[in-house]
Amino acid sequence: MRAVLTALFICIIILNTGCWDSRQLRDITVVKSAGIDADEEDQLIEVTFASPIPEKYRTTERAQIVSALGHTPRHARDNLEAEVSEALDLGKLRVLMIGKELASEDLYPPLDIVYRDPRSALAAQIVIAEDQAKDIIDLQLEDRPRTSELIAELIKAAEEKTMLPITNIQLICPPLFDRGQDAMVPYMTLEEGNPHLKGVALFNDRQMTGSLSVKETTMLLLMMDKLQQTASLTEKVHSGRENELENYVTIEVEEVHRNLDVTINKATGQIEVPLKIDLFVNVIEYPLDDLDNEEKLNELSSLLSRNFTEKFQKVTEKLQDSNSDILGIGRRIHAYHYPYWKEIDWKEVYSEVDFQVDVTVDIVRHGILF
Amino acid sequence: MEPLLNNRISAKQIFFLIVQTQIGIAVLTLPARVFAEAEWEGWISILIAGGFVQCLLILYISLVHRFKDHTFFTMTRILIGKPLSVVVNFSYFIYFLTVTILILTLYYRTIASWLFPETPKWIIMALIVSAAVFLVREDIHIIARFYTLVSCLLILIIGVQLTGYTAAQPLYLLPLGHIGIADYLKGADASLQAMLGFELILFIYPFIQGAKKEVTKISSYAIWFTIGVYVFSSVTAFLFFSPDEIVLVPNPVLYMLKAFTSPVVDRLDLIFISVWIISVTTSLMTYLFLASQYTQVIFSLKKRKSAVFYLGLLILFIALFFESNEAIDAFSEFVGNISYTFIVGIPFILLIIALVRKKPARGKEKAS
Numbered sequence: 001m002r003a004v005l006t007a008l009f010i011c012i013i014i015l016n017t018g019c020w021d022s023r024q025l026r027d028i029t030v031v032k033s034a035g036i037d038a039d040e041e042d043q044l045i046e047v048t049f050a051s052p053i054p055e056k057y058r059t060t061e062r063a064q065i066v067s068a069l070g071h072t073p074r075h076a077r078d079n080l081e082a083e084v085s086e087a088l089d090l091g092k093l094r095v096l097m098i099g100k101e102l103a104s105e106d107l108y109p110p111l112d113i114v115y116r117d118p119r120s121a122l123a124a125q126i127v128i129a130e131d132q133a134k135d136i137i138d139l140q141l142e143d144r145p146r147t148s149e150l151i152a153e154l155i156k157a158a159e160e161k162t163m164l165p166i167t168n169i170q171l172i173c174p175p176l177f178d179r180g181q182d183a184m185v186p187y188m189t190l191e192e193g194n195p196h197l198k199g200v201a202l203f204n205d206r207q208m209t210g211s212l213s214v215k216e217t218t219m220l221l222l223m224m225d226k227l228q229q230t231a232s233l234t235e236k237v238h239s240g241r242e243n244e245l246e247n248y249v250t251i252e253v254e255e256v257h258r259n260l261d262v263t264i265n266k267a268t269g270q271i272e273v274p275l276k277i278d279l280f281v282n283v284i285e286y287p288l289d290d291l292d293n294e295e296k297l298n299e300l301s302s303l304l305s306r307n308f309t310e311k312f313q314k315v316t317e318k319l320q321d322s323n324s325d326i327l328g329i330g331r332r333i334h335a336y337h338y339p340y341w342k343e344i345d346w347k348e349v350y351s352e353v354d355f356q357v358d359v360t361v362d363i364v365r366h367g368i369l370f
Numbered sequence: 371m372e373p374l375l376n377n378r379i380s381a382k383q384i385f386f387l388i389v390q391t392q393i394g395i396a397v398l399t400l401p402a403r404v405f406a407e408a409e410w411e412g413w414i415s416i417l418i419a420g421g422f423v424q425c426l427l428i429l430y431i432s433l434v435h436r437f438k439d440h441t442f443f444t445m446t447r448i449l450i451g452k453p454l455s456v457v458v459n460f461s462y463f464i465y466f467l468t469v470t471i472l473i474l475t476l477y478y479r480t481i482a483s484w485l486f487p488e489t490p491k492w493i494i495m496a497l498i499v500s501a502a503v504f505l506v507r508e509d510i511h512i513i514a515r516f517y518t519l520v521s522c523l524l525i526l527i528i529g530v531q532l533t534g535y536t537a538a539q540p541l542y543l544l545p546l547g548h549i550g551i552a553d554y555l556k557g558a559d560a561s562l563q564a565m566l567g568f569e570l571i572l573f574i575y576p577f578i579q580g581a582k583k584e585v586t587k588i589s590s591y592a593i594w595f596t597i598g599v600y601v602f603s604s605v606t607a608f609l610f611f612s613p614d615e616i617v618l619v620p621n622p623v624l625y626m627l628k629a630f631t632s633p634v635v636d637r638l639d640l641i642f643i644s645v646w647i648i649s650v651t652t653s654l655m656t657y658l659f660l661a662s663q664y665t666q667v668i669f670s671l672k673k674r675k676s677a678v679f680y681l682g683l684l685i686l687f688i689a690l691f692f693e694s695n696e697a698i699d700a701f702s703e704f705v706g707n708i709s710y711t712f713i714v715g716i717p718f719i720l721l722i723i724a725l726v727r728k729k730p731a732r733g734k735e736k737a738s
Contacts, residue, residue, distance in 0.1 A: 001675075001676065001679070005500075005503075005504070005679075008500065009500065020486065020488035020489040020490065021485070021486040021487065021488045021489050118483060118484045118485075118487075121631075122628045122629045123628070123629055123630060123631035168629060169629075170628065170629030171537055171629060173611075173612075173615055174537075174539065174610070174611055174612035174615055175612065176615075177612050177613075177614040177615035177618075178612035178613070178614065178615070179614065181539075181612070328539075328541070331539070331541045331542075332541060334541070334544075334545070335541040335544030335545055336544065336545070338545040338548055
């Protein structure tokens with residue numbers, strides 16, 4: 001008995017030295033960034049993959065870039081296998097870029113391949129390209145790191161500065177499927193041959209319907225109480241100064257206190273959202289140098305409060321124009337006013353929500369100068 | 371029968387025996403299963419099922435305590451007579467084998483879809499069965515020690531899930547009370563399969579050293595610990611996935627971990643799965659042990675070790691047949707349905723008989 005068992009164990013161990021599911025690095029092409037675009041004319045999808053070329057095979061290019069057409073991203077990918085010498089492996093993907101055209105139709109279908117595959121890298125960054133994703137993936141910049149690394153690092157740095165929400169392929173999925181909240185995805189473009197961050201693409205359900213600039217994204221994130229390490233905002237506070245620089249102040253937000261409430265006016269059926277935001281800021285640039293007494297400080301903070309209240313309010317209007325409920329107001333109605341939620345079609349009601357933004361700026365520091 | 375009861379296990383070890391048997395396959399799928407019935411209030415259903423299990427546990431102990439010197443299989447003989455007890459014992463034997471086959475099939479399905487799509491089925495199954503056979507050949511106190519040892523891995527299973535809270539949306543748990551009582555009960559029904567394993571107490575009670583009160587206390591701790599883990603996993607999954615999304619994800623606990631990456635660990639889900647395999651193996655081991663215990667009653671004591679080997683081969687052979695997802699789901703539902711007979715029906719009837727016959731146990735049997 002013992003002998004039989006021992007023999008069996010030895011057999012199994014020998015047989016299991018990785019015959020079936022091992023993936024040797026020499027047999028695969030590691031794809032670091034991928035782009036998916038719609039090809040209008042032929043109703044096809046175009047995928048573009050970029051993978052680093054190992055040092056020893058390197059000629060002049062640092063990355064191998066291939067693209068192919070197909071009915072679905074998977075189909076296109078299979079078509080590509082005829083073009084590359086090794087099997088494509090998307091397990092180490094860092095950036096997935098979707099063309100705006102495709103995103104405006106429906107974001108989910110091109111992503112299904114990533115959500116379904118057990119090997120896929122759900123922690124990869126997802127980005128919407130203003131034009132064709134291919135154009136950005138194709139870049140081979142000489143004075144920069146590889147494009148895939150560059151974009152991933154760019155986004156990561158922007159996340160830390162509250163310029164972009166923290167996202168990856170999986171993290172956008174809950175809002176994408178949530179009827180009471182919508183998703184936003186980093187939005188990029190090509191500017192003078194370099195990838196350039198434009199802000200975020202706004203989604204209504206699964207369709208891209210608008211976008212915000214980087215500054216508006218920061219304001220939106222502050223309204224969502226999602227301040228990361230820092231957030232800086234530059235604001236024009238004077239207009240009469242001769243030196244243009246002296247008209248501006250740059251602040252760094254150190255702390256946010258947000259108070260968001262959703263009330264339903266029973267009589268009119270109007271949804272009111274009082275949104276109170278207290279910003280505790282550090283003045284990091286103010287060429288006017290004029291903060292030596294409390295009165296002037298108060299004057300500047302009330303000026304900033306007024307300006308920001310107006311600008312934050314504009315952001316909420318922009319969200320409503322795109323019918324994109326990033327703030328998750330619907331989710332709150334679902335949670336706290338469930339009977340009402342069942343009565344309404346949220347997407348119809350959302351554009352009529354009355355946002356009452358009130359920003360208060362409190363200057364707590366102003367560097368080592370007055 | 372005396373030598374059988376010699377290998378005693380301590381009352382504390384019963385905690386790990388029950389917990390390790392309960393936590394297994396189902397922890398991955400439970401959040402999705404209860405969500406399908408009770409939506410985001412599924413965790414309440416799990417608590418309801420927990421209350422139910424607690425009642426059953428008290429019922430079991432009051433039954434087996436009357437026959438402290440007998441195993442379950444010999445107890446039935448005393449209670450309902452030889453012919454009937456043969457049928458009951460044999461059906462329990464078949465039930466244990468069915469559960470092992472189910473565990474094996476579900477285990478393979480998860481491993482094949484998450485980890486090793488290309489590796490042949492029999493290899494994956496043979497590996498876990500051989501590990502189980504290897505341990506189950508030993509006595510119950512060795513098994514108990516092993517379970518105690520591997521229980522430290524449970525900390526990892528719980529700890530890893532904490533990463534989900536970095537992207538949690540608390541509002542997904544509200545509103546409460548939006549469904550009817552029937553839905554809560556349906557959810558409780560769906561979660562009962564995950565609770566299976568506490569019926570172990572029926573079969574190992576005579577091996578335990580300890581007063582009835584202590585055993586009751588510790589086994590209750592065990593089931594509430596398991597329920598705690600389940601509620602935690604479900605709440606984590608409900609917070610992480612939005613309601614319309616979770617219905618698309620059969621293994622929410624694993625799927626959630628795929629979203630996170632760190633410089634040290636690239637894929638948390640793979641770490642989780644390797645730890646989880648051990649929990650599955652322990653569940654498999656328990657049922658294999660129980661099935662082999664039956665053979666001990668039928669055949670002589672010494673044959674248990676070789677019986678384990680053949681039982682292992684048998685379940686491996688049968689488990690290889692299940693291919694399509696539908697067949698596996700149907701099988702799983704079937705096991706869920708018949709389990710009520712074995713964990714509620716039969717023990718309940720036995721208890722009533724025992725109550726009616728009023729303590730025929732000790733003295734009488736020894737005299738005969």
